[in-house]
Amino acid sequence: MKPLSPKLLEISLFFLILCFTHVVAEQSRKTYIIHTDKTNMPKSFTDHLQWYDSSLKSVSDSASMLYTYSNVIHGYSTRLTAEEAEALEEQQGILSVIPELRYELHTTRTPEFLGLAGKSSPVFPTFETARDVIVGVLDTGVWPELKSFNDEELGPVPEKWKGECEVGKTFNSSSCNKKLIGARYFSKGYEGSIGPINETVESKSPRDDDGHGTHTSTTAAGSAVSDASLFGFASGTARGMATKARVAIYKVCWLSGCFGSDILAAMDKAVQDGVDIMSLSLGGGVSEYYTDTIAIGAFSAMTHGILISCSAGNGGPSSSSLSNVAPWITTVGAGTLDREFPVSVALGDGKKYSGVSLYNGKTISNSMVPIVYAANVSNSSSGNLCLSGTLIPSKVAGKIVVCDRGGSGRVRKGLVVKEAGGVGMILANTEIYGEDLIADAHILPSSAVGEKTGDAIKKYIFTEANPTAAIGPGSTELGVQPSPVVAAFSSRGPNPITLAILKPDIIAPGVNILAGWTGAAAPTGLDEDKRRVNFNIISGTSMSCPHVSGLAALLKAAHPEWSPAAIRSALMTTAYSAYKNGKTIRDFATGQPATAFDYGAGHVDPVEALDPGLVYDTTVDDYLDFLCALRYTSNQIKRVTNRDFTCDSSKNYSLADFNYPSISVPLQSASGKKGGASVTSTLIYSRTLTNVGSPGTYKVAVVSQTKAVKISVDPASLSFSKKYEKKSYTVTFTASSMQSGTASFASLVWSDEKHTVSSPIAFTWT
C-alpha cells in the first residue's frame, strides 16, 4: 500500500477528528422531555413553536425536535448533551427538562370466571352503548387480521373519534375497521436512542412484531371468537372484556424497549383522538409524580375524563415493588384463574408429581429416561439456571434436565436444554417463586413445578444411583380451587412514593391468559421457535391491566356520566378479598392469606361493580389538594398538572382527607423515642360518599385484625334521599405504637343490605 502524502494525511485526520467529535456528541446525547410553561412564554414570541425552536437553537445548533406536545403537556422532546439540557433548563418559561426513561412491558375462561358470560349467574347485561366507548391501548402494536378484530356486529365509528389509521409498509388503511378504529405508531424516541428501525426485523407501522400488544388489546376489547385455543389448550370462545367497545392502538413499544418521549406523544395524541380509557401494560422506575412521565401524561388525560389503567408491575413478591402508583392511575395487580394446565412427572421410584406446561408435541410419558440436575451437568457456577452455553452436551444428551427458575426466560431454558441434546425439562421454582406456576408453550416436553416438588425431585436425583423420570402429556383443568390466588410475581405495596395511598388498587386475572397473538413471532417469543398461532397463553400484570381497562369500558357504557374516579371506586368497593367460604384470598408466594398490600381492594367483580350503591368520587380539585398535602411547590404542581395553582397557606391540607376508596394510615413507631415508651396517636380521616343508586340508608361496620388501633366512624349511619347526593363521614384511629415495619389491616364497609361498599384499611408503623 502506498503511504499517504502528508497533505492527504492531514486532511483525513481533520475529517477523522471532525467525525469523532460528532460521534462523541451524538453518543453523549440523551432524549429529554422539555416541559414548558406556555403562559410564561417570553414576550418576544407570538408563536410557541417559534419559541421552542429558538430556545432549542440557543443551546444546540444540531438538535431537532422529536415531538411537540400540546395536550397532556406543553413542550417537546429532543436529544441533548447534559450541558445543553442544563442550559435549557435555565431559560425563561421552561418548567423542567427530564431525561426520558426506558420502560418495559409487564409480561378463554376469563369472562366466565368474572361472571361476564356463561352459566354462572348473575350475568353481566349487554350494553349497546359500549359501541361508543373507545379503549386506547399503548403497547407493541396490533395484528389486525385476527378474528378478534371482526367488526361485523358494529355500527359506524363514533362521531367523537378524531384519530387516524397510520400506514406503513406492513399496515394499510384497510387494516383498520369499525372495531380497530385507529392505529398509530411512535418511534422517534426509540430511533433516537437505538438507531433507525431495520424494517426487515420490525415494522415501522402499527403492526405488532411481538404479540404483547395484540394480546392486551384483544383482552380489553376483542370481539368474540369461537373455537379459540393454543394448541388445544384453554379451548373455547375467546373474547375481550368489552366485546362491543372500539379499539385504538398506539404502538410505543418496539423490539428493544419503550421510551418515555414516545409514550408521552402517544398519550398526547390519544387525548386529542378522543379515547375514553387508556390501557398501559408497561412501567419503569418509580419517582415523584413531577418527574414521572406516565403520571404527568395521565393527570391531563384524567382531567379530560379518561380513565387510565396501568399494570402494577411484575416485581413481586418483594414488598414496595409497585410502579404506576399515582392516585389518578388505576393500578392493577394479578391473580390466577380457576384454570390450570397440569402435566404429571413420574420418577423411577414410583412417585408422581404434578406441574404445568403448554407443550403440545410428542411426549416422553411411555418410557423412563435418565434425569439430571442442571448444576451437575454444567461448567458454570450458575449452572442450575440453564443459561445459554452452560450445559455440557455429553452429560445432557438423551436426558431430562432439572433447571431452576430465574436468570433467563423460562422457555429459553428449554431451548438451551434442547440444543445441548436434552429431551425434556423440569423447571423448578426456587424460594422466591414458591408454589407459583406459570404455564408456557415450551419447545420440548416440560413441566414447571413448585419449590417443594422441585426439592423432592432433586433429592431423588441426588440419592438415586440411576435416576429416571417421565413427563406426561398436558391437559386443561377447570374449576381449580382456591381461585383467585395472588400471583407471586404481582408487584406489592406498600406504596413506595406515597405511603398514605394504598396500592395496588385491585387485582384481576393475569396468570395463563388466552388472547390474540401476532403472526410475526412464536408463542414463546424465541427466534428459534418457528411456530405461529392466533392465540397465546401468557402471564403478567400486563394481562390483568387490560382486563380492568375493558371492564372500565363496560362501566363507562353503563354509566356514561360517571367520572374515571367513580368508575374506579365502583370497581374497588365491590371487589372481594375473601372466597365464598369466607377465607381470605391467598398469596401464591407464601401459600398464606394475602393482604391489601398484595390485592388492594381485592379481586375485581364486574357484576357487582355495575351497581355499587355509593362511590368515592374525586375531582380535579381534590387531586390538587392532594398535591398540596404532599407539600409540592407551585412549580412542582405545575409540572404534574399543567396549571397554575398555589396552595392556600391558611388551609390544612391533609392526605387523610383525600377522597380515595381505600385507606392507608402511616403511623409512628416508638423505636427511637426515649425509653421506647409507647405513644398513642389519634388521626382523623374524612371521606365523602356519592349515592349512585336509589335512596337508602347505609350502616357502617368495621372489621379489624389488630387491637393496636381503635377505629370509630362518625356518623355510623348515612341516609341518602336522592341520586348523586353526597354525605361525609370521619374515621378516627387511635393507635398504640408498634415496632417499626409492622403492618396490619382492617376494612370499613357501608351497607344498605343490597350493596356493600368496602374499603380496605392498611396500617403501617414506620
Ligand SMILES: *[C@@H]1O[C@H](CO)[C@@H](O)[C@H](O)[C@H]1NC(C)=O
Ligand atoms: C393492503 O390492503 C389490501 C386490500 O385492502 C390487502 O389485500 C393487503 O393485504 C394489505 N396489505 C398489507 C401490507 O396489509
Ligand SMILES: *[C@@H]1O[C@H](CO)[C@@H](O)[C@H](O)[C@H]1NC(C)=O
Ligand atoms: C437488518 O436486519 C437484517 C436481518 O437481521 C440484516 O441482515 C441487515 O443487515 C440489517 N440491516 C441493517 C441496515 O442493519
Ligand SMILES: *[C@@H]1O[C@H](CO)[C@@H](O)[C@H](O)[C@H]1NC(C)=O
Ligand atoms: C449435584 O449438585 C448438588 C447440588 O448442587 C450437589 O449437592 C451434589 O453433590 C451434586 N452431585 C454430583 C454427583 O455432583
Ligand SMILES: *[C@@H]1O[C@H](CO)[C@@H](O)[C@H](O)[C@H]1NC(C)=O
Ligand atoms: C461450557 O461448556 C459449553 C458446552 O460445551 C461451552 O460452549 C462453553 O464454552 C463452556 N464454558 C466454559 C466457561 O468452559
Ligand SMILES: *[C@@H]1O[C@H](CO)[C@@H](O)[C@H](O)[C@H]1NC(C)=O
Ligand atoms: C389547622 O390545624 C391546626 C393544628 O392542627 C389547627 O389549630 C387549626 O385550627 C387548623 N386550621 C383550619 C383552618 O382548620
